[in-house]
Amino acid sequence: MSFNMNRINPNQTQVFFHDGRFETLTNEELEDFLLQMGLSDVNETFEQNLLE
Template sequence: KVTLKRGAKTMSFNLNRINPNQTQVFFHDGRLETMTNEELEEFLLQMGLSDVNGALEQNLIE
């Protein structure tokens, strides 16, 4: 679970790797998106969380 707080806005989401090139992003407002590695990397960079993507990749290798 990842929770981001920017000012008055809070965004929470869970990440679930479903195969080596796709991750499901479950937002706590009910939305679900399936993203490729490239889309996920861009999303995480926009959120300021580039380290999370590296951790996901490391978990796949292990």
């Protein structure tokens, strides 16, 4: 499943799926989503990119 992420405020991220759907997730929901996708390391990379 392909998706892009966009942080919209400190506690919410929008996840845009390539089929046109999107979801707005809290940090906790985002962490659970990434774990389900098998991408737990992406969260750390995403957080680091926000700080740069």
